[in-house]
């Protein structure tokens with residue numbers, strides 16, 4: 001095995017708070033080990049376009065607290081083709097990059113796995129996505145910050161909902177994963193939570209809301225994950241309004257504000273630990289693995305295993321708790 005001399009670092013897919021803290025940790029760990037570091041801008045697209053920049057320790061000064069990603073990110077169609085990946089490989093070879101650190105979600109990991117096998121280039125991945133949907137890590141970068149952002153919004157909506165006796169439907173991110181919806185819903189004291197993992201009949205939701213109405217609650221908040229089976233917050237609100245026309249119903253779609261913002265202390269520490277560990281593993285010869293948090297330890301999981309297992313298992317106990325605590 002030849003030792004790696006130049007590490008390429010990139011962020012890809014959806015941005016997530018903590019990516020910058022992770023870039024900082026990866027860059028400085030590689031520099032500390034005497035390696036050169038190249039930042040690849042716009043994820044896989046940047047490899048295809050040769051959008052590279054040599055990085056020093058100062059390139060990552062004063063970014064630990066910033067949301068987004070200084071390396072930018074992208075969704076790149078061309079990388080899904082063999083020709084696109086060949087172009088990317090030719091460019092990184094010309095730039096002298098002989099090892100990669102990829103920060104992103106499952107799509108990024110799939111691309112990394114294919115690319116690494118096709119061109120025999122070592123790659124270590126870091127779970128960076130607000131969805132918290134990657135097997136092999138208890139938490140992904142950005143999830144904690146995003147959940148706290150949602151809770152802050154719920155608290156504010158609660159103030160206005162309580163003042164007007166309103167029923168609010170708050171839609172949060174999560175096309176396939178209800179992790180943000182469930183945990184933000186519990187922490188925000190939601191009366192009901194609708195998730196992609198479990199179909200909720202409108203009739204059952206109405207029965208739950210009826211209990212809340214009979215309990216003389218001043219406000220009711222229903223958290224709706226964007227991927228839930230009734231088609232999102234507007235559809236759910238309309239179906240409920242047809243049955244409960246005495247309620248003044250309102251819908252709030254939180255949208256992209258959930259992605260932004262300064263990372264929480266949890267995300268900054270996680271980002272630092274994962275960036276540090278990823279580079280150490282890459283330089284020690286690991287490839288096609290992701291680094292993740294298990295309990296309080298950082299462990300590696302083969303990308304194949306991470307991609308073929310489901311991360312978030314819905315706990316029926318938690319759902320029952322939501323119902324019990326909403327009376």
Ligand code: ATP
Nearest residue numbers: 013014075076079080104105106107108110111129
């Ligand atoms: P998020 O979870 O935040 O959406 P992600 O990493 O899953 O992040 P994707 O858009 O799914 O985001 O993937 C990022 C990029 O990875 C894609 O734009 C594409 O360039 C590459 N990619 C995804 N799937 C493949 C694949 N099957 N083959 C090659 N490249 C892929």
